[in-house]
Amino acid sequence: MKKYLLLFSVIVLGLSACKKGDVTAEQASIDDRKIQAFIAANYKTTTFTKDPSGLYYSVVKLGTGAYPTASSVIQVQATGKFLNGGLFFETSGSITSALSGYIKGWQIGLLHINAGTLGVAGTAGRIMLIIPSALAYGSTGSGNVPANSVLFYTVDMIGVGN
Template structure:
């Protein structure tokens, strides 16, 4: 029952954020929201791809919890919201992922991210290999 309450709370929080910032994000069946701001022209990653990205991660209140100008990582090693969301991007593309807590760290605190938090990432997909 608690998981459903988190999902509902996160869904409302994401919808409010989208409305406030006038985004045109798409929703997936899992509850992930994404918006491609700049369409890339290269390959799209699959769940086992090595990717190079630049990103800024923050909460809906604007608090930044992580950023990186050039991260090289295998997509299988990240939160499920990224595994699901990154294939919507193409190399050179930029966009936003709005990730409910059940596709991130759940109800558990993770570093400076409070449990149950919606995570927002501004992402630039630099390359896929």
């Protein structure tokens, strides 16, 4: 009897894992279509690169300083919008925090831009990130960000420290 219960449990777990994987792949496909339509409608002359993770980024301006690593502390100014243009996040000055504390999309995307030289105006790097929902807040959302939201950020990388 225990063998049958164990076998049944393994089958149920296996089937539920497949279902979740299918939903994630389906959402990734939906997000990618939304991102491509957004770029086509709003950024015809801007080149975006698609990272293997599904994140799209465009380096607007290289900084004059160091590139961050996964363990870096970064200083940034940023604006976050939904693809419909609605603003959900904007810094009122710079924020400083460990890169590892941000959403996965930032952790991946901000490795593609270098910082400015601290104290020297106009030297910050700037990048645009279009982050699929799986690399943002996923199927749960967060605060004023609904579930399965694709997010668009413009980030100025002011400084990097380790």
